[in-house]
Amino acid sequence: MPVEKQIVRNRANLVRHNYIEEMEKHLLAFEAAANAHDLSVHWIIDESALVDFVQNLMPKSRFNKVCFDFGKIPDGIKNDNSGLFQFVKIEDFNDNSAEYLFVEADYGIVENGSIALVNKRSGDVFNKVQKLVLLLNINNLVVKQSDLELVLALKQRENESFLPHDIKIITSPFHYVKNETFITSDDEKVNKNDVSVTILLYDNGITEIMENNVLRESLYCIQCGRCSEVCPVYKHTNGFTPIELVKHNSFYRNHLDQNIFKSTTLCGYCEEVCPIDIPLMDLLVAEMEMVNARTNKERNIDTMKIFAKRSKLNKMNGSFRRIFFLRKMYGKNKKIHNYYKTQNENFYSITKTSKE
Ligand code: SF4
Numbered sequence: 001m002p003v004e005k006q007i008v009r010n011r012a013n014l015v016r017h018n019y020i021e022e023m024e025k026h027l028l029a030f031e032a033a034a035n036a037h038d039l040s041v042h043w044i045i046d047e048s049a050l051v052d053f054v055q056n057l058m059p060k061s062r063f064n065k066v067c068f069d070f071g072k073i074p075d076g077i078k079n080d081n082s083g084l085f086q087f088v089k090i091e092d093f094n095d096n097s098a099e100y101l102f103v104e105a106d107y108g109i110v111e112n113g114s115i116a117l118v119n120k121r122s123g124d125v126f127n128k129v130q131k132l133v134l135l136l137n138i139n140n141l142v143v144k145q146s147d148l149e150l151v152l153a154l155k156q157r158e159n160e161s162f163l164p165h166d167i168k169i170i171t172s173p174f175h176y177v178k179n180e181t182f183i184t185s186d187d188e189k190v191n192k193n194d195v196s197v198t199i200l201l202y203d204n205g206i207t208e209i210m211e212n213n214v215l216r217e218s219l220y221c222i223q224c225g226r227c228s229e230v231c232p233v234y235k236h237t238n239g240f241t242p243i244e245l246v247k248h249n250s251f252y253r254n255h256l257d258q259n260i261f262k263s264t265t266l267c268g269y270c271e272e273v274c275p276i277d278i279p280l281m282d283l284l285v286a287e288m289e290m291v292n293a294r295t296n297k298e299r300n301i302d303t304m305k306i307f308a309k310r311s312k313l314n315k316m317n318g319s320f321r322r323i324f325f326l327r328k329m330y331g332k333n334k335k336i337h338n339y340y341k342t343q344n345e346n347f348y349s350i351t352k353t354s355k356e
Pocket residue numbers: 220221222223224225226227228243270273274275276277278
């Protein structure tokens with residue numbers, strides 16, 4: 001790897017290290033800075049607390065108009081059949097069409113207590129609602145604003161499909177604009193008030209990962225998506241990306257326990273491309289060991305034995321052992337099975353093998 005690229009990676013890793021390793025201190029500093037600018041901050045431990053919070057926020061017992069710009073709306077809200085919510089789609093958003101807009105924030109900046117929204121679908125309407133609630137995962141903060149610039153630059157450089165064309169930094173309550181077509185000096189037609197901004201610091205299992213000295217490095221991730229692009233298993237299954245495999249097993253125990261062994265070949269491509277230098281191989285193996293310790297299933301232990309012998313397996317390329325391995329691992333998934341049958345490369349990264 002070119003020296004210049006490695007220097008950038010080292011710096012990016014340090015930026016994430018500085019925040020994650022002293023997360024508690026930085027979260028308190030973020031809260032104090034945000035409060036100083038009249039942004040209210042609440043700490044939310046998990047999805048059920050999030051659902052409770054949103055329900056209690058509603059002023060009316062029925063038909064509260066809400067709009068969500070979330071990757072996934074929590075089931076407890078989406079499937080609510082009490083009539084508490086009346087959902088408004090972002091594309092149908094007009095003045096007064098929703099009372100609350102909930103947006104998943106991209107980053108928090110500790111030094112000034114501000115929030116960054118990047119390329120949001122709700123980017124054009126977020127000042128047309130009087131109550132804005134921003135959900136921020138507690139690992140998605142950076143200490144300084146200049147750190148955010150590095151993170152965004154890395155996301156853009158490593159993933160050309162990501163262009164930060166719309167970045168909004170929210171540092172304080174801002175003006176509510178009822179109808180921006182009429183933003184003139186004509187007071188009769190312009191209705192401006194402050195939009196109240198509430199920030200929800202969302203744990204959702206992150207502090208649990210923090211307690212694990214190995215897995216906590218997965219929180220350095222900046223969601224650039226590069227590891228998913230190179231993962232041969234993900235390309236064929238469209239299931240879970242390498243970093244998701246590490247994090248989701250910890251978040252949702254048992255949900256993926258059966259899958260992690262079939263969702264990676266430990267080829268090491270993801271680790272090679274990660275701009276933050278996250279040791280994904282070590283994390284995946286650590287996660288597998290945790291799954292084994294939890295489930296103690298004979299089949300998984302066998303699989304671990306196979307992984308442990310990977311350097312030997314590589315020397316046997318094209319031999320019966322390789323065919324055996326493919327059948328055992330991917331016999332039920334024809335796409336992946338056929339893919340590996342046609343590959344002449346090693347199953348596992350040479351770098352990794354040479355370290356053993
Ligand atoms: S783990 Fe994957 S998504 Fe996260 S920073 Fe590294 S390459 Fe990007």
